[in-house]
Amino acid sequence: MKLRNILFGLLTTTLLAQSSFAQLGGVLKNAQKAKKAADIYTPWTPEQEQAIGQASAAKLINVFHVYDNPDMTRYVNLVGNTVARQSGRSVLYHFAILDTDVVTAVSLPGGYIFITRGALANLHNEAELAGVLSHEVAHVDRRHLEKEIRAQKTAQFAKEEAASHVPAGAELINIAGSVVTRALTLQVSRDKESEADKVGVEMSSKAGYDASGLRNFLQFLAAVPTTPETKQALGLWGSTHPPLGDRINSLNAVLPSYPATGQKLAERYAWYVNPPAFAHQAGPATAAAAPAANEVDGIVSQGVVVITNGKLAEGTRVKVRPQP
């Protein structure tokens, strides 16, 4: 009987101890979950977002360099702001061109959006450009990259103690490195990509563009044959976005709900983005050959031949022979 009492006493003590440990464990687990959720859903302040965005932009520019063509950059900014003003969240957007033949576009926190020279060379009209840019604007508008960074705790900044100040110095460099590494090496989650596609289409359409611009460009990329050159050009796009076929199918499902009367503006696109425009900004080794004597380069825009390289005296009569 005595032994039984001892055993019951031991059992009761053990049960109580287990119960309090379990409760403590549960409380700690819940606290950690709550903190993680708070980290994910507490958005960066505009000051934090701006500082991180600009530092990340510097890091991205370190990788690819900026393509310094004021006219083309201004055009990209006009198209980008045309769709961004349909986004809703108050962000001052900045668009720039990266100096690489790689075909991609990248968005960073704070409204920094980059499209590559290679992407511009392969778009066919302004609606396609608007489609690509609006997809990136949607990522910024919905804070997709920021949420991924916070969720994964890849940045020092995600720690609670850093959440109340604008990062600077080494801390900012670390965060920018994390942001750019993530943007250039990993996909954001499939649902966020899908959301960006759909929100982007809506923005493009509301802006007055043909809503199928992004879908058409993705179809073009999907049809590109695989060669070493195209593999190099499209590898980054493939590794940071879901498969083209999946995205095209998803877009095909939503496009019928948008008006088919949007603008494509192929001629305006060709006016700003064309081989002579690129060649003028290339370095000495890559500049387009000067036209032969009594010749100039030009492009037809709005039914008018615009001279893009060389000069002719006022009043000179010309004959135009189109080049393939």
Next chain:
Amino acid sequence: MKTQVRAGAVLLAGVLAGSVYGVTLTLPQQQQQDSSGQQPGQQNQDNKKKKDNSKNAAANQSGQAGAPPANTPPPNNPPPAGNQPSGDKPTPLFGGTIGLKSSRQTKDSATLGFNGVDPNGQVQKAMLTAAATPLDAMKAQQVAQTTVTPADLAQFLQDGGLNPDAAPQKP
């Protein structure tokens, strides 16, 4: 009966004790996961490789060379919507037989054109670990200052037959 009670009690105590240990072991593992989520490469900037200076030089060259493509203003009147290609199949902008185009024309520049990526199109690791230079920071500052004026944008929208109304701003 006594033996059964003893055996049952010992078994129960053992199971309960095991579960207590299970809880206490779980917490440090979670903490480990949290700290391992940080990328080691981000911690030590001193170990990062220096970027190839020649690349910067090339970028500067390309940035400084040449004038804007045309001195004429952009077209004021957009083509009528009916003149826009509709349902057109994407065609190469620059001509050529391959499906994908480079904006650069020569073989030398095409190689240079893929700066930053390996043959698979992935960004080179050295590029990712290199720190931004003061020049990069300055360029980023320039990008931050790039804006379009409301008047320019309004004209652009009008020229393109685009929607002049913006969406209402969310807080």
